[in-house]
Amino acid sequence: xxLLPRLVFRSYPCIxxxxxxxGNGFFSLLIRLFRLPVVVIAYGEEITLCLYSTSWxxxxxxxxxxxxxCASLVVCVCDxxxxxxxxxxxxxxxxxxxxxxxxxxAKQSSRPSDLSVPRVLSVGRLIKRKGFDLLIRAFEGVHKxxxxxxxxxxxxxxxxxxxxxxxxxxNLGRCVKNKKGLSDTELAALYQTSRMFVLANVMLPNGDCxxxxxxxxxxxxxxxxxxxxxxxxxxxxxxx
Numbered sequence: 001x002x003l004l005p006r007l008v009f010r011s012y013p014c015i016x017x018x019x020x021x022x023g024n025g026f027f028s029l030l031i032r033l034f035r036l037p038v039v040v041i042a043y044g045e046e047i048t049l050c051l052y053s054t055s056w057x058x059x060x061x062x063x064x065x066x067x068x069x070c071a072s073l074v075v076c077v078c079d080x081x082x083x084x085x086x087x088x089x090x091x092x093x094x095x096x097x098x099x100x101x102x103x104x105x106a107k108q109s110s111r112p113s114d115l116s117v118p119r120v121l122s123v124g125r126l127i128k129r130k131g132f133d134l135l136i137r138a139f140e141g142v143h144k145x146x147x148x149x150x151x152x153x154x155x156x157x158x159x160x161x162x163x164x165x166x167x168x169x170x171n172l173g174r175c176v177k178n179k180k181g182l183s184d185t186e187l188a189a190l191y192q193t194s195r196m197f198v199l200a201n202v203m204l205p206n207g208d209c210x211x212x213x214x215x216x217x218x219x220x221x222x223x224x225x226x227x228x229x230x231x232x233x234x235x236x237x238x239x240x
Contacts, residue, residue, distance in 0.1 A: 012036060017071075021046040025064030028071045037072040044081040044211035044233055051088055052207025065089060075099050078212035078233030100236050101217045118149045121194035121224070123187070123215045126157030126178075129208045131200030131229060133159070133166055138200070140170050149175060152190060156180040191222035203231035212236045 015031055017024045018041040031038045050061040068074055069091050076082040076098045085091040120139065124130045132153055139151045153163075153176070160178070167176050182190070191197075197219035203209035210232035217237050219226050228234030 014039060014072075017041065021050050021061045022064045024071075025067035029067040032070040032072075038070070040068055040071040040074045042068070042074050042076050042081050042085065044077065044084070045207075045209055047081065047084050047089075048203065048207035048209050048232075050207070051084075052205070069095075071095065073097060077101065078236035080233035080236065081211060098236075101212050101214050117193075118146060119190075119194040120149065120151045120196050120198055121154070121190055121219070122151070122198050122200070123154040123218075124199060124213070126153075126155050126159040126163060128159060129202060129204050129210060130155075131202045132163055134202065135198055135200040136163065136166055136170065136172065136176060139176060140172060143172060143175055147175075151176045152194070153178045154180070154182055154187060154190065188222075191219060191224060194224060196227065197224040198227045199229065199234065200227075201229035201232055201234055210234060 014037045015027075016039045017027055017031075019027070024040045024042075024046075028038055028040055047065060050058060050065050053059070053061065066089055068085060068089060072095065074085060074091060074096050076085065076096055078100055079098055082093075082096050082098050085096055086093055120142075122132065122135055124132075126132060135151070135153075139149075142149050142151075151172075155178075160180075163178065167173055167178075179190075197216070199210075199213055199215060201210040201213065210229070212233040213228070216226050216228055216234060220237065226238055228238050
């Protein structure tokens, strides 16, 4: 109710929506009824969660995200999102624009030329879709052939306890470390002193996935070789 007077009696050159799947869809339809230009920001996770959901709320979300087609423009963070909107929601390609995470360049001069510790770095919230459990299990094989190798995971989250349990079960406590609460300076130092960055992201059965992970861009800008999962929009940040 509060929105209607603002749409009718005020003049806007454009309205940008970045709310939720339901909110973006509903207001795209409503605002277009007033013949106003509307831009929607699409990240990916909010769309796949709708498409894979079987709950009543998921059905509602699935109905509402179809109104993304009413937007004058949908800004997608990666090609994965654009393809979803075209293939699954019948959005017109000419109304979609991919604007990935901006690139930046770290100070390469501070990167050591001789990295004595073969360190693998992974950064992110400790949640299931980030695939830290898969990374730890994969690193167990690395450790067998390179005992001096080290895996450093930076982040915190609901999976922290289970990941620490997994590390103990695999006897990797000496070579797999989990750090949290690092400052920007400390994190930058880890980027500079690691040999490789890995984000083992996956799509969960309910559709929960990564859009275009910022950490892949940060690692690339720091000069690190980067490995990411094939699900979601990681391919938009990684060049093979």
